[in-house]
Amino acid sequence: MRVVSLVPSLTEAVAVSAPGVLVGATDWCTHPAGLDVVRVGGTKNPDTGRIAALAPDLVLANEEENRGPDLDALRGAGLEVLVTEVRDVAQAFAELTRVVLACGLRGRPRWLDEAEAAWAAVPPAPRAPAAADRPRAVVPVWRRPWMVLGRDTFAGDVLARLGVDNAYAAHPDRYPRVPVEELRAVRPDLVVLPDEPYRFTADDGPEAFPGTPCALVDGRHLTWYGPSLATAPRVLGAALRAAAG
Structure with missing residues (x-):
């Protein structure tokens, strides 16, 4: 697999789960430290030509962080683009699972299980704001x-x-x-x-x-x-x- 990530959090997730898969990431992808991949611009203004030249099997994006016209340009260049949508913690775990499997992993990485366990110990958010004891x-x-x-x-x-x-x-x-x-x-x-x-x-x-x-x-x-x-x-x-x- 050759993957380009346009989302800093997904860049970190893939880099620690499948070392060597990432070939490109944005200038804002700061984790993990020392990540040695081609930089392809910002999340809002990626260099679509440079991304296409990397010939990735998959480009990772997010509906909030990345612009539709840029993703359309990548699809127009024949690239597969996986777009995540994350509005809450539960959805984050579902999307992260989808991403790592799409990047070639055969199972969930240990850190993802540990993260889900950490949040399982936290009560779900109330459907409506609670009383005065909540700031x-x-x-x-x-x-x-x-x-x-x-x-x-x-x-x-x-x-x-x-x-x-x-x-x-x-x-x-x-x-x-x-x-x-x-x-x-x-x-x-x-x-x-x-x-x-x-x-x-x-x-x-x-x-x-x-x-x-x-x-x-x-x-x-x-x-x-x-x-x-x-x-x-x-x-x-x-x-x-x-x-x-």
Whole structure:
């Protein structure tokens, strides 16, 4: 098999499950460290000509991270494109299984079983926000302009399962643009600030929400579906509990 991945989390999943299968990945594919493959541009602007020149048997993509016109161009070049859709934790495990099997594995890798076991110990997300014992959070994913998690997102389900309700879970958009003044007016119990796709830091983000606890979290544990799922409940859960008090 020769595989090109246009999704950082899938790149990591395939690289650790089937070493040597990947021949190309995006510039944003940072894990595993030292991955030595041809870089084919960004997730939103891949070099379709370079990808075609690699003659992959399969291109891995995601309906949220990659653009339809780019995927159509790859199909037009005669390439097979597998497009994943991940809106919650359960769907992540199903799609990861589909991906690794499509890449030639005969069974599920150990890390995938370990990740599923780790999440099996976490209660399912409630169908509706629970009572006052659950903190309500604003979760920015970008700044200039401010964008937050809205409805029907994988990261939102991760947080809900870890006991944190998304203040914008009922918004009609999945990633609404919301002025920071409105975000403050929501009066959240917690602001969750990941380090990707926008790199929020202690000096860039918390100052916009004076008086509100902020959790600076590893975006890989919040938004990636791959080997990081095995440690996400423990690492992300600890960060959220520490910030919420």
